[in-house]
Amino acid sequence: MLAVPIINGNNGDQYMSANWDKAKQAAQDVLKKFSNDGSSINAFEVAKSEGISIEYFKPEEGSRIANASGLLNAAKKTVYLNITESPERQNFTLAHELGHYFLRHNSDQYGIYWREQQYAVGLKTDAEKEADCFAAELLMPKSLIEQYKKKYHFDDIDYHALANLLGVSDEAMKNRLKTIRNGRAVKSNRSAHMNNIKLKAIRNGRAVK
Known part of the structure; x- marks a missing residue:
């Protein structure tokens, strides 16, 4: 101990x-x-x-x-x-x-x-x-988040994929996005399943829409 x-x-x-x-x-x-x-x-x-x-x-x-x-x-x-x-x-x-x-x-x-x-x-x-x-x-530098969002056509509800790319928890990414949005909470209206599909597409080198 x-x-x-x-x-x-x-x-x-x-x-x-x-x-x-x-x-x-x-x-x-x-x-x-x-x-x-x-x-x-x-x-x-x-x-x-x-x-x-x-x-x-x-x-x-x-x-x-x-x-x-x-x-x-x-x-x-x-x-x-x-x-x-x-x-x-x-x-x-x-x-x-x-x-x-x-x-x-x-x-x-x-x-x-x-x-x-x-x-x-x-x-x-x-x-x-x-x-x-x-x-x-x-x-989670703001500039890098914006870069990933532009490259992979992400928005804030893709926080799970963004979190995986940057090696942080979903909660940490949601809090970071909230800070960037001047305190406005991130709406979680996309399923975790869809976030995982996007993440797998990125890892396989496919374009994400």
């Missing part, structure tokens, strides 16, 4: 105000550094280039990190990912923890940043919101 002395998660940033522009700019700077064309990048490669180790843990019920998706020990330059979660979720969690790293957020008293699987309404700190914003900008 991963031994992490956590009491109340991230306490250091509870009085800060979320700076969306700072989070977006940090992600764009990383994109420019690690991607020649500004497209989506591999968060695991970014971590490797920064000398950040990746380790996995399996949370035990009742433990202090039972509901954690991931943790960053900044002092040890190590990210711990929940092995029970999907690769897509792990990918976003890693990008989220990299957000804490590049934004140099104040960690808790033990030097730990950690991400919950779910947050109660209103309890997500501004530092967590900034890290989420960073991850979304890093893994």
